[in-house]
Amino acid sequence: MYNKKVMDHFMNPRNVGEIEDADGVGEAGNPHGDHMKIFLKIRDNRIEDVKFKTFGCAAAIASSSMATEMIKGKTLEEAWNLTNEAVAEALEGLPSGKLECSVVSREAIHRAINDYRKKQGLETLPEQT
Amino acid sequence: MAEKRFVYMDHAATTFTKPEVVEAMLPFLKEHFGNPSSLYSIGREGKEAVEAAREQLAKALGANSEEIYFTSGGTESDNWAIKGTAFARRKRGKHIITTPIEHHAVLYPCEYLETQGFDVTYLPVDGYGLVDPAEVEAAIREDTILISVMYANNEIGTIEPISEIGEIAQEHEIPFHTDAVQVIGKIPLDMKKKERNVDMLSLSAHKFYGPKGIGALYLREGIEIDNCMHGGGQERKKRAGTENVAGIVGLGKAIELASAKLEEHDRKMRKMRDRLLAGLLRIPHCRLNGHPEKRLPDNLNLSFEYIEGESLLLMLDEMGVCCSTGSACSSGSLEPSHVLRAIGLPPEITQGTLRLTLGDENTEEDIDYVLEVLPEIVGKLRAISPFYKPENICEK
Amino acid sequence: MAEKRFVYMDHAATTFTKPEVVEAMLPFLKEHFGNPSSLYSIGREGKEAVEAAREQLAKALGANSEEIYFTSGGTESDNWAIKGTAFARRKRGKHIITTPIEHHAVLYPCEYLETQGFDVTYLPVDGYGLVDPAEVEAAIREDTILISVMYANNEIGTIEPISEIGEIAQEHEIPFHTDAVQVIGKIPLDMKKKERNVDMLSLSAHKFYGPKGIGALYLREGIEIDNCMHGGGQERKKRAGTENVAGIVGLGKAIELASAKLEEHDRKMRKMRDRLLAGLLRIPHCRLNGHPEKRLPDNLNLSFEYIEGESLLLMLDEMGVCCSTGSACSSGSLEPSHVLRAIGLPPEITQGTLRLTLGDENTEEDIDYVLEVLPEIVGKLRAISPFYKPENICEK
Numbered sequence: 048m049y050n051k052k053v054m055d056h057f058m059n060p061r062n063v064g065e066i067e068d069a070d071g072v073g074e075a076g077n078p079h080g081d082h083m084k085i086f087l088k089i090r091d092n093r094i095e096d097v098k099f100k101t102f103g104c105a106a107a108i109a110s111s112s113m114a115t116e117m118i119k120g121k122t123l124e125e126a127w128n129l130t131n132e133a134v135a136e137a138l139e140g141l142p143s144g145k146l147e148c149s150v151v152s153r154e155a156i157h158r159a160i161n162d163y164r165k166k167q168g169l170e171t172l173p174e175q176t
Numbered sequence: 177m178a179e180k181r182f183v184y185m186d187h188a189a190t191t192f193t194k195p196e197v198v199e200a201m202l203p204f205l206k207e208h209f210g211n212p213s214s215l216y217s218i219g220r221e222g223k224e225a226v227e228a229a230r231e232q233l234a235k236a237l238g239a240n241s242e243e244i245y246f247t248s249g250g251t252e253s254d255n256w257a258i259k260g261t262a263f264a265r266r267k268r269g270k271h272i273i274t275t276p277i278e279h280h281a282v283l284y285p286c287e288y289l290e291t292q293g294f295d296v297t298y299l300p301v302d303g304y305g306l307v308d309p310a311e312v313e314a315a316i317r318e319d320t321i322l323i324s325v326m327y328a329n330n331e332i333g334t335i336e337p338i339s340e341i342g343e344i345a346q347e348h349e350i351p352f353h354t355d356a357v358q359v360i361g362k363i364p365l366d367m368k369k370k371e372r373n374v375d376m377l378s379l380s381a382h383k384f385y386g387p388k389g390i391g392a393l394y395l396r397e398g399i400e401i402d403n404c405m406h407g408g409g410q411e412r413k414k415r416a417g418t419e420n421v422a423g424i425v426g427l428g429k430a431i432e433l434a435s436a437k438l439e440e441h442d443r444k445m446r447k448m449r450d451r452l453l454a455g456l457l458r459i460p461h462c463r464l465n466g467h468p469e470k471r472l473p474d475n476l477n478l479s480f481e482y483i484e485g486e487s488l489l490l491m492l493d494e495m496g497v498c499c500s501t502g503s504a505c506s507s508g509s510l511e512p513s514h515v516l517r518a519i520g521l522p523p524e525i526t527q528g529t530l531r532l533t534l535g536d537e538n539t540e541e542d543i544d545y546v547l548e549v550l551p552e553i554v555g556k557l558r559a560i561s562p563f564y565k566p567e568n569i570c571e572k
Numbered sequence: 573m574a575e576k577r578f579v580y581m582d583h584a585a586t587t588f589t590k591p592e593v594v595e596a597m598l599p600f601l602k603e604h605f606g607n608p609s610s611l612y613s614i615g616r617e618g619k620e621a622v623e624a625a626r627e628q629l630a631k632a633l634g635a636n637s638e639e640i641y642f643t644s645g646g647t648e649s650d651n652w653a654i655k656g657t658a659f660a661r662r663k664r665g666k667h668i669i670t671t672p673i674e675h676h677a678v679l680y681p682c683e684y685l686e687t688q689g690f691d692v693t694y695l696p697v698d699g700y701g702l703v704d705p706a707e708v709e710a711a712i713r714e715d716t717i718l719i720s721v722m723y724a725n726n727e728i729g730t731i732e733p734i735s736e737i738g739e740i741a742q743e744h745e746i747p748f749h750t751d752a753v754q755v756i757g758k759i760p761l762d763m764k765k766k767e768r769n770v771d772m773l774s775l776s777a778h779k780f781y782g783p784k785g786i787g788a789l790y791l792r793e794g795i796e797i798d799n800c801m802h803g804g805g806q807e808r809k810k811r812a813g814t815e816n817v818a819g820i821v822g823l824g825k826a827i828e829l830a831s832a833k834l835e836e837h838d839r840k841m842r843k844m845r846d847r848l849l850a851g852l853l854r855i856p857h858c859r860l861n862g863h864p865e866k867r868l869p870d871n872l873n874l875s876f877e878y879i880e881g882e883s884l885l886l887m888l889d890e891m892g893v894c895c896s897t898g899s900a901c902s903s904g905s906l907e908p909s910h911v912l913r914a915i916g917l918p919p920e921i922t923q924g925t926l927r928l929t930l931g932d933e934n935t936e937e938d939i940d941y942v943l944e945v946l947p948e949i950v951g952k953l954r955a956i957s958p959f960y961k962p963e964n965i966c967e968k
């Protein structure tokens with residue numbers, strides 16, 4: 048069902064954990080109860096470090112892992128623009144019906160960035176749905 | 177971690193086919209290929225083999241062989257029993273009584289009947305998934321034409337009070353069907369004694385080490401039922417279609433083998449299961465679903481809080497352990513199990529549910545292995561779960 | 573008489589399973605026993621095998637694999653197509669058009685539907701069993717919701733004008749089903765071209781050297797149909813029940829083998845059949861039933877006056893020749909064939925009817941043998957028949 052790459056990110060997820068003094072924290076979930084929490088360490092508008100915790104299926108965990116890999120070191124704008132399609136592509140594809148599971152990561156990233164912006168006194172950006 | 181080992185613990189989904197069963201089938205795939213309806217010799221061989229299998233099954237059920245009808249599996253048996261009875265008796269009434277924890281092969285035919293003007297009562301079940309016979313009696317109406325309650329649940333393993341329900345059905349002269357797919361080869365049945373009030377009973381060979389795609393419906397003599405498969409005159413004109421001779425022979429051999437070892441099998445399953453359960457219950461925030469005693473000897477259904485079932489299943493698979501998150505038919509779907517919902521398990525706990533079902537080839541070493549890898553995997557998944565609080569971590 | 577020889581000439585009843593097919597099936601009876609609905613690796617193997625077989629069948633039919641649904645055989649496919657369409661479209665109308673020469677797996681569902689308030693027109697057929705497309709058009713009503721005409725008749729071998737009938741159905745936007753059970757592996761089909769107006773098509777593996785108990789229904793995308801087997805989510809939620817993986821794999825292999833040799837098979841069958849026919853027609857008072865050209869390449873249906881079919885069949889069996897008196901399903905019954913009645917064959921001639929259907933392993937030596945023993949047996953039976961006048965005896 049899942050390809051090697053997805054299984055690798057699922058079995059050995061990168062960036063798992065929490066950041067105590069995170070600059071931005073975001074959480075997102077879906078009606079099935081899947082849930083992701085993401086922690087960003089930001090310096091000079093760049094994501095210096097990122098950690099996550101996810102409750103969900105293998106696709107959700109692998110997407111979380113891949114998404115955090117993809118935004119690490121990127122600017123906030125780049126991170127904001129990361130699509131779940133790009134995450135799925137980097138994972139070399141998700142089974143049909145499991146594409147949705149990667150949406151949670153994008154939403155969590157958006158919320159973390161907005162959390163950071165709020166703390167900086169900036170206006171929050173509208174989340175796409 | 178321990179050295180990887182292949183451990184199949186999903187026997188409720190399907191079993192391997194025993195080598196003796198495959199051996200018995202082969203001649204009917206090869207030289208004895210005749211159509212059992214044919215008059216000439218090689219057709220008669222097929223016919224005789226089908227009748228011998230019918231005898232084997234009848235003997236195991238304490239039934240008459242004229243009460244056995246072969247079908248393409250548990251699903252067809254259930255569909256036939258439910259829809260066939262409903263349509264045959266629709267002039268007498270339109271009310272059916274069943275439970276919310278039936279297999280979809282019973283539930284969906286009932287839902288279909290609802291679209292056809294029938295009225296279905298889904299009995300309440302308690303937290304163990306048990307049906308109260310008094311509730312059955314209370315639900316009976318003037319126009320009740322069928323009661324269907326499964327013998328044992330495929331997810332949580334709970335065994336229902338079939339004799340008591342059968343007696344009530346009998347008193348009210350309402351046909352009583354039970355889906356015994358999970359029970360055959362595990363619990364001895366006797367349609368003349370213990371199950372004398374069961375009028376229809378479904379079974380499927382691939383749950384007791386027979387092949388897939390073959391099953392049977394026990395139909396007590398005199399039961400009024402419409403055909404489901406109309407056509408040729410096979411199965412005494414009740415179930416048309418060229419007989420799956422090899423499959424039927426396989427079913428016959430499988431039931432014969434299972435019946436000869438019922439007690440031994442039961443003892444072996446219980447012993448392994450109880451040790452596995454005791455070991456797994458040491459994991460914190462872990463609970464057993466289904467009735468603690470009134471349950472199938474080979475079934476464990478456990479919920480591990482803070483983790484999600486598919487992840488658990490796939491990590492176990494990576495370690496060589498095959499099991500299931502609910503019924504096999506609904507895995508891959510995002511819907512939470514209707515059985516766990518019916519017993520009132522909260523959705524967040526339902527998600528972390530695992531079904532381990534033991535079988536013939538499992539060994540004590542398999543139990544050791546699962547007791548080693550499962551707690552580690554639970555720990556690993558909890559470590560990445562946003563819901564799990566570190567202070568709760570108490571695995572070694 | 574000649575030395576006894578085993579000659580199987582009842583391939584329309586069922587075929588032997590090719591050794592390559594049995595080989596392909598075995599792993600799925602043995603090591604690859606997982607439930608295809610399961611998420612773990614050994615379940616996925618079964619799933620992949622099922623999908624590979626679906627591709628094989630789709631390719632042979634020139635169909636999309638999403639249009640293929642596996643069933644327990646031709647009977648289920650026919651029942652599903654007929655009853656499933658009728659119930660799904662009952663709000664639009666209650667009229668069904670079919671023929672009186674369909675297999676019972678179509679006729680009896682139609683009769684059942686008549687008891688459920690549907691109205692069925694049985695088209696007339698000519699002396700060859702041919703349906704006239706103009707009659708189909710004439711029978712269409714405002715409330716016609718289904719047309720079902722078999723591709724080729726299982727008793728007399730006549731091939732119906734399916735393209736023409738399909739075109740008419742298409743013009744009137746009425747779903748068109750055809751029972752192609754006798755055609756698969758004999759006549760090339762292309763659901764995108766030649767058969768583009770066929771919406772549903774039934775087939776059964778054991779008629780083309782696959783196993784018994786497995787078949788398929790081709791369902792063109794967008795066709796409205798009720799499920800027949802309700803339950804688990806298998807077959808994209810259209811046909812519930814744990815997949816008969818070994819059977820499906822066998823069907824896939826069988827269709828692949830058959831498709832690769834369609835033309836060669838056709839040539840070989842025709843050559844043997846034509847010689848057999850020419851030889852048998854030398855027997856006096858013997859006639860060929862069904863269309864002389866528009867017929868299956870392997871089918872002969874002959875009536876021998878003054879004798880009775882069962883006796884003929886059993887004497888042939890004693891000589892090692894297996895064949896049939898009508899459709900296998902109705903042998904053993906005393907009823908004269910509904911097909912022979914429909915084409916207007918007088919009852920006394922119907923009685924002496926024999927169906928010889930050739931297949932893959934038949935040889936020219938088999939033809940020689942039948943040409944030797946059959947006339948002798950006919951002579952022997954006529955000699956004891958009170959209806960037969962000695963002056964007519966002209967066998968050597």
Ligand SMILES: Cc1ncc(COP(=O)(O)O)c(C=O)c1O
Binds near residue numbers: 249279281355389
């Ligand atoms: C309780 C129960 N009923 C019915 C079925 C359906 O049987 P089958 O898949 O063989 O059609 C199953 C198994 O899937 C089952 O566990």
Ligand SMILES: Cc1ncc(COP(=O)(O)O)c(C=O)c1O
Binds near residue numbers: 647722
């Ligand atoms: C034309 C036709 N339709 C349907 C069937 C039924 O197929 P099965 O017996 O495999 O269910 C047969 C064969 O028996 C047949 O010849």
Ligand code: FES
Binds near residue numbers: 105107
């Ligand atoms: S996240 Fe819910 S199924 Fe994948």
Ligand code: FES
Binds near residue numbers: 906
């Ligand atoms: S005499 Fe036996 S069937 Fe007619």
